[in-house]
Amino acid sequence: MKHLIPEFERLKTRLPPDHDATLMVPCLRRIQQDRGYIDNSDIDGLAAYLGVPRIQVEEVLSFYGMLRREPIGRWHLQVCHNVSCSMRGAERLLDHLKDRLGVQAGETTADGRFTLSTVECLGSCGTAPVVMVNEAYHENLSAADLDALLERLD
């Protein structure tokens, strides 16, 4: 993560003095964007950079579900299965994806293309059911929409 420190330093200029620990989440997100996940060396490096104990970085990592400790597939399919999405067919979409991809939630396809996950409310209940693919929301989805979407993902 050392090559990201100049970016972190630029972020730091936006904060009041002595608020370096506030950088934790943005730095972790940037590390994950760069590597795909956050490994042990990143935790050590970030703790040293921010001047905080390693456990403080681990606490943040364990709190935020969007931060990953393991590599995942090129496309991360996150199916919301909270109340609104469930009432509008999220479980059927999830079953459809499991069948089509041959994986369970939490698993990655053998070719490394897709990781399937379930998530709680994505904050888009009015357009349920919602599936997040990497950083993009796909809303009001049917199984046919999902099939068409998967065809567009290389």
Ligand code: FES
């Ligand atoms: S319940 Fe799925 S977006 Fe809120």
